[in-house]
Amino acid sequence: MRQEDILNLLAEHQLSTSTLDFLDQIKFKRYDRESRDKFNLISYINSNPKLQKRIHEACYDVGFCPTFSLPSVLHPSAAFVALNKLNKRRKSSRVFAPEPLTLQDISGFLQLFYTLTGCEIVNFKGTEITKYSRNIASGGALYPTEIYLINHRIQELPFGAYRYNVVDFTLELIKPLETKESMNEFYEVIMKTSTAAIDFEQTSAFVVFSSVLNKHSFKYKDFGVVLSLIEIGEFVHAAYLAGAALELGCCAFGGVLSNQLNQLLELKSKLHQPFLCMAIGNLKKTEE
Numbered sequence: 001m002r003q004e005d006i007l008n009l010l011a012e013h014q015l016s017t018s019t020l021d022f023l024d025q026i027k028f029k030r031y032d033r034e035s036r037d038k039f040n041l042i043s044y045i046n047s048n049p050k051l052q053k054r055i056h057e058a059c060y061d062v063g064f065c066p067t068f069s070l071p072s073v074l075h076p077s078a079a080f081v082a083l084n085k086l087n088k089r090r091k092s093s094r095v096f097a098p099e100p101l102t103l104q105d106i107s108g109f110l111q112l113f114y115t116l117t118g119c120e121i122v123n124f125k126g127t128e129i130t131k132y133s134r135n136i137a138s139g140g141a142l143y144p145t146e147i148y149l150i151n152h153r154i155q156e157l158p159f160g161a162y163r164y165n166v167v168d169f170t171l172e173l174i175k176p177l178e179t180k181e182s183m184n185e186f187y188e189v190i191m192k193t194s195t196a197a198i199d200f201e202q203t204s205a206f207v208v209f210s211s212v213l214n215k216h217s218f219k220y221k222d223f224g225v226v227l228s229l230i231e232i233g234e235f236v237h238a239a240y241l242a243g244a245a246l247e248l249g250c251c252a253f254g255g256v257l258s259n260q261l262n263q264l265l266e267l268k269s270k271l272h273q274p275f276l277c278m279a280i281g282n283l284k285k286t287e288e
């Protein structure tokens with residue numbers, strides 16, 4: 001590899017035109033909202049009892065084959081018991097109590113959700129490298145996922161869009177959303193309506209799961225997108241488990257205008273793509 005290729009390696013994406021088209025194709029666009037094509041299909045499926053029965057009762061069937069029962073763990077460790085309890089508690093909550101979360105609550109949530117687990121300095125062929133390990137695994141240790149937090153109702157923090165800095169454990173204010181107009185801009189992005197399934201009004205904060213797609217693709221080319229999206233899934237699950245541990249209500253949602261969110265968060269590149277959001281709030285008593 002030539003020297004100039006090496007210098008460009010980290011900066012350039014290696015995605016094919018068809019993958020770039022695919023990434024554009026899967027975004028929700030403003031006109032999807034107006035034409036309601038995608039949303040009509042979703043609401044039709046959501047409101048059709050026959051389809052719902054088939055969805056919920058569907059089981060993958062391999063046909064006839066020998067089957068073996070799995071034994072229970074005889075002496076479960078404390079960690080086993082704790083994870084088992086968390087798994088049982090994990091669920092999506094779409095309604096929240098009017099009392100907003102505190103800064104302490106959201107801080108605890110972020111710590112359990114995405115955190116450093118260690119830092120070591122290694123010598124790799126004569127080069128000293130500081131390596132941070134994290135609770136989330138990442139293909140090639142490239143960590144393309146960037147987490148943003150929209151403070152909607154937490155009183156001790158200015159309302160606005162923040163980047164979560166996992167290394168320093170801080171929130172970096174990217175854009176204040178202190179006025180009604182600026183918050184309305186965010187509502188546009190999440191397509192907030194009074195009939196939405198999730199209670200956006202009482203949501204204390206929104207987590208935005210975004211990915212810097214060229215981070216994986218510069219090394220793994222098109223397959224890098226698979227790794228990046230898998231990583232987003234890991235983050236979503238970690239957020240659900242953190243919510244379960246702290247008994248907070250949370251629900252992921254995908255109906256987000258991606259390009260507008262990219263602009264609102266002032267992301268530096270078009271390949272830094274927001275994929276998903278999660279609404280978080282205090283559990284409503286009936287949801288507990």
Ligand SMILES: Cc1cc2nc3c(=O)[nH]c(=O)nc-3n(C[C@H](O)[C@H](O)[C@H](O)COP(=O)(O)O)c2cc1C
Nearest residue numbers: 090091092093094197198236251252253254255276
């Ligand atoms: C990636 C992802 C996207 C989701 N998007 C939505 C959504 O747009 N709206 C919604 O009400 N729920 C959404 N959910 C929540 C699912 O509907 C929920 O996980 C599923 O019904 C199972 O329920 P449970 O999480 O309580 O086990 C999403 C969940 C995931 C993991």
